[in-house]
Amino acid sequence: MSRVAAIDCGTNSIRLLVADLDPQTGALTDLDRRMEIVRLGQGVDRTGRLAPEALERTFAACRRYADVIAEFGVPPERTRFVATSASRDAENRDEFVRGVLDILGVEPEVITGGQEADFSFTGATKELAEGTFAPPYLVVDIGGGSTEFVLGAERVEAARSVDIGCVRLMERHFTVDGVLTETPARAQVEAVRADVDAALDEVARTVPLERARTLVGLAGTVTTLGGIALDLDAYDSSRIHHTRIPLPGVRELTDRLLTATHDERAAIPVMHPGRVDVINAGALVLLTIMERIGAEEVVVSEHDILDGIAFHAASESPS
CATH class of the missing domain: 3.30.420.150 (Exopolyphosphatase. Domain 2)
Structure with a gap:
């Protein structure tokens, strides 16, 4: 079994999945799946920047997720943090990246729309x-x-x-x-x-x-x-x-x-x-x-x- 942690940080929510993957069958077994509404994208469409209070809400959730990941013993090299629309659009996304790296020891990947589409398709259609x-x-x-x-x-x-x-x-x-x-x-x-x-x-x-x-x-x-x-x-x-x-x-x-x-x-x-x-x-x-x-x-x-x-x-x- 391969134990992994995945974090999806979007405009409205941040979600965590800790799972075991069977390399023979490709089956994914959930160990912990949770979601928090942090509204990271608050005001981004209008200001072009991530608001300080939105960043703090997101970082607070990341601290809680770091505890869960540590509890299940998932190392940084098997943890992947993906950030989508809000952080793509924001002028101050470097502040977001530094904060997540400090908390989780993993650098968030601010992915393109094409990468986001590929991940979504894989997750939704595999079964x-x-x-x-x-x-x-x-x-x-x-x-x-x-x-x-x-x-x-x-x-x-x-x-x-x-x-x-x-x-x-x-x-x-x-x-x-x-x-x-x-x-x-x-x-x-x-x-x-x-x-x-x-x-x-x-x-x-x-x-x-x-x-x-x-x-x-x-x-x-x-x-x-x-x-x-x-x-x-x-x-x-x-x-x-x-x-x-x-x-x-x-x-x-x-x-x-x-x-x-x-x-x-x-x-x-x-x-x-x-x-x-x-x-x-x-x-x-x-x-x-x-x-x-x-x-x-x-x-x-x-x-x-x-x-x-x-x-x-x-x-x-x-x-």
Whole structure:
């Protein structure tokens, strides 16, 4: 067995996976999987910089993760820290890199959108061939700052990353003078849709979206929608994984979240407190994508970029 630790630091959340990888079968066995909302990308779309308070929230989570990694005895050479959209965009990303290195002893890799797509595809599709899901797969990873579109069957055939994450669009269109709108007005909703449609125009130039036979949705927006669709009393990743939500169901959920108040969204049992303000924008992104590409359903995956990072950490670390 090869024991590895993988950390995925995005615009909204930072997640840790400690796992054992069987080199013979390629099976990944979770030992510890956790997530914290740190909102690293707070204000990056407006200022171009990582805010001091956002950095401190992230560093505090890293200290807690360092304790977990040490507890499981994972050495630095088998630990991989990947940072995505927010840290790619920030002018002061060197401050972020130095802080993480000091805490974890591992330098964060500020990866490109293409690398992010590769990790996401690996994590999301490695087990799909064993099921009833038909390739080619279109993997859509809706993050806080960006969304990745990856098409492929056994490997990535085409990919594109665009800046239509749920935090970015919430801050851009669902706030007025920095104050979050309780329930977005029609014009605000249409502004988000316009941004997503423009981004999809870009994606379609390099990713043949019409070839997809299975749409696979990743990350917190999609998995939370899966939990709501199942009407769960508490978040249960084992039940959410590979749930299928038909297009009418996504449309109904999106309408519900767009018209709900902050308190009504917060009262949903599977809702993480850090997603309350961004879940409606994220749902709208997913709905617009599905309508645009003609997807009849989305397959929700709990396995994503984090699993892909772990696979790469195991394959690239010394034996």
